[in-house]
Amino acid sequence: MLVARVIVDVMLKPEILDPQGRAVQGALGRLGLTGVADVRQGKQFVIDIDGELDEDRRAKFEELAGELLSNPVIEDYRMTVVANDEAGA
């Protein structure tokens, strides 16, 4: 069956403070990992689609990635199509 897999990574914009990332940075240091300069924590959506991801659905997808999956005021998103072809059921 034709299936597509799309990954959407959502990350706070660089100028937005990331307290979760900062907490992880501190914890990594305390637990013995030296030289951690910066940590940013984001979200990742792995989305499987039935059938091929054609132009129309891809455009709709881009729209929803920018408006539903991420908050355009404070977040950036990156959409990656990792598969768009024949795959096992």
Added chain:
Amino acid sequence: MLVARVIVDVMLKPEILDPQGRAVQGALGRLGLTGVADVRQGKQFVIDIDGELDEDRRAKFEELAGELLSNPVIEDYRMTVVANDEAGA
């Protein structure tokens, strides 16, 4: 300066129910994207390290990725070194 960037993706194991992903799947459908078969939502950590990521620090990193950044009972993680060389300041 020598810097390394590591990305750790943390995702619920396939057999664990993902209510956030299920909610996103429903919302994508209601907002007009057809054929969404499955959505899984995970976390992504983007970590910048001062200096090269040598074998020792890499092993420490793997340990912390599996214990601090993810919960091994319910989550899988994937660690990707995306840069480990000279970069602009």
